Amino acid sequence: QVQLLESGGGEVQAGNSLRLSCTASGFAFNSYNMGWFRQAPGKERERVAIITLNGAVTEYTDAVKGRFTISRDNARNTCYLQIDSLKFEDTAVYYCAADRSFAAVLSGTAKSWGQGTQVTVSS
Secondary structure (H helix, E strand, O other), X not given: OOEEEEEOOEEEEOOXXXXXXXXXXXXXXXXXXXXXXXXXXXXXXXXXXXXXXXXXXXXXXXXXXXXXXXXXXXXXXXXXXXXXXXXXXXXXXXXXXXXXXXXXXXHOOOOEEOOOEEEEEEO
């Protein structure tokens, strides 16, 4: 059974940093492309960052370039999202997703999703 469990969210002050983790189980993690998405209140879910199965390629949405870093540790079955210089507009529920197909993760149609972790940026 494929499971993705996000952690690391919370309330942080603007300008600070946070690292989210997505721990996977039930599948061959190193065979799956991973992605982080977020959904703010009243808004549609948006792709934040994606990473290929071996970590060689990463891609970010323009709004987070230079502040967010996606990485993975295949030995630990974990994907990370480092968020620096947090802004109020980063407040959202953050989800990780996994799929063998890079295109599926890219398009937000990945087969497997976590339950999400809340990130709230305060003043």
